[in-house]
Amino acid sequence: MKRIAVLTSGGDAPGMNAAIRAVVRTAKYHDIEVYGVERGYAGLIEGDMRLLSRHDVSDTIQRGGTILRTARSTEFTTEEGREKAAEQLSAKGIEGLVVIGGDGSFRGANAFYHECGIKTVGVPGTIDNDLGYTDRTIGFDTAVNTALAAINNLRDTMSSHDRVVIVEVMGRHCGAIALHAGLAGGAEVILVPERKVDYDEIAEVLDRGEAVGKRSGIVVLAEGAAPLAEVERELKARTSLSFRTTVLGYIQRGGSPTMEDRVLASRLGIRAVELLKDDVGGVVVGVRGGKVVDLPIEEALAIPVRFEAELYEEAKILSL
Ligand code: ADP
DSSP: OOEEEEEEOSSOOTTHHHHHHHHHHHHHHTTOEEEEETTHHHHHHHTOEEEOOGGGGTTOTTOOSOTTOOOOOSGGGSHHHHHHHHHHHHHTTOOEEEEEEOHHHHHHHHHHHHHHOOEEEEEEBOTTOOOTTSSOOBTHHHHHHHHHHHHHHHHHHHHHHTOEEEEEESOSSOOHHHHHHHHHTTOSEEEOTTSOOOHHHHHHHHHHHHHTTOOOEEEEEETTTSOHHHHHHHHHHHOOOOEEEEEOGGGGGOSOOOHHHHHHHHHHHHHHHHHHHTTOOSEEEEEETTEEEEEEHHHHHHSOOOOOHHHHHHHHHHHO
16 A cells, blocks of 8 residues: 555544654655545545645644544535545545544444445544553543643642532543542542442541541542532532532643653554555554554444443542
8 A cells, every 4th residue: 555544533632643643654664655634534525635744743742632633524424425535535546544533433434444445444542541442542641640630739729728629520431531530639539430429428438538537538520420510419418518619621632642642642553554554454453451453443342441440449448
């Protein structure tokens, strides 16, 4: 394969630029031309793409977001939309496509491969760490560290005022950010969508702290576990503590990627191009036990997201 394209799709994640950079540099190394597609599948359908040089990805490894921008496209979920996208690639003699995104983007990449014959390779870029086939997704480590920095700041002010903060972090279906940031931030309580929220149990944990003179604390809430207002109301009704709430929101999506995310993105970007060089498509790349792996998209998406139950129990031990 002599000509490929790369795009970022779905929610942005820190480290996507490091992955784009790795794709471009590895392709150059193997004498393959790379087109950068703007705004994901939406830009692909419109043919919004340009040839990238080594220089285009200079000074990007440390930048959050995505230099190619990202978008969601309803048109690409239709066969006609994918047909249009395939025509745009064929017109330029492009045979392979690296898709940096989450599970939705991978479903699109899979349909594109099977229907239109475009060799697609998925690179996991999402802060949620919600893909079962890979131990880590690009952006997760940075998002956790951003949430952790915020929790550290909240702890200072909460302990000065004897207040308990309920801090909402991202995670609609997956509590990985809450779990890791909560454990590392010394949270008293961590609420995740994978476990039922038991307000009596939470109140008991907070009361136990109060009994030994501790009137401040941190409750980390993954957005999908329960509505923030409900958590505040139910805990106020059960304890005499003073509560404050903070929603971290989009702050968690930005920022310079951590070393972990840059290294992961670089390694996965390299493997993606090597697969295309060997004419392999319809696959995703990831990391398992420290090793870079690749497997068919369908197989990868059929692997359920693993909740780190042991880590959750360990966090509970430490908060007692
Ligand atoms: P993420 O990749 O972060 O999970 P989305 O779920 O929004 O983000 O998916 C990104 C894009 O991928 C969508 O806007 C759509 O164009 C495409 N996509 C998602 N699901 C499918 C699907 N089942 N078939 C085809 N394309 C899809």
